[in-house]
Amino acid sequence: MSDEKYIMSSLSNALDILDLLSKRNNIGVMDISKEMGISKSSIFKMLYTLEAKGFVRKDYDAKYSLGMKFLEYGFNILNNQSIVEVVMPHIKEIRDRHNETTHLGVIDEDLNVFFMIKESSNASIQMASQIGKKMPYYATAVGKVLISDNLSDELIDRVRKSQFIAFTENTITDSEKFLEHLKMVKKDGYASDMQEYEIGLTCFAMGIKNYTGKTVAAISISGPTDRMTENKKTLLSTLKAQTDNISRELGHILK
Missing domain, CATH: 1.10.10.10 (Winged helix-like DNA-binding domain superfamily/Winged helix DNA-binding domain)
Structure with missing residues (x-):
């Protein structure tokens, strides 16, 4: 009581x-x-x-x-539950194939990124992330993907009003430069965090779409910059295949 x-x-x-x-x-x-x-x-x-x-x-x-707010909340709960269930085997497969730390990430209404799933690498050097820890959208590959795929006039205005903090010398701290960067992310279909949140670590991410075509989450793969750079092409190929598979399972019809 x-x-x-x-x-x-x-x-x-x-x-x-x-x-x-x-x-x-x-x-x-x-x-x-x-x-x-x-x-x-x-x-x-x-x-x-x-x-x-x-x-x-x-x-x-x-x-x-x-x-209708309750219907919206209900769909959000169902979507989050189904995403976790669908994504888990794919996350493990990516980690097992490349032995790099792999995450399922989402973004909240305050534009904070947080991870719902983490499958860790067994390598000695890896990303020290935590489930549920809030991270900045502008310094993470997951945040960049989710912002770029859902960019609206309102969101652009919020980005311009954001306070950008330099976590490393590579962090983008200018809102206009960040918005320009998002155009490249949208065009390429993936985002990179090139030592922008933590020196020595690089991350690639791609979005997951649901049955409405909205990008609702992203999968990222992270590791030491030298390994990630050397294996970039293979890592992006795996991310593309797995995010497409997950999107299909969530009801998205790929073009």
């Missing part, structure tokens, strides 16, 4: 409204007020806020039901 002193009553009431709507669709303010024992004015304010955020919708009769 949770400690009651930490529960916010207004948030708890809003969640109770959502729970009620999940069981009884298309009900009005008065019915919700009677059901919950809360004033109509308070119920109206909570519903107005929930509607503005997409969690509920109001019909022409001023009746409320759950909004």
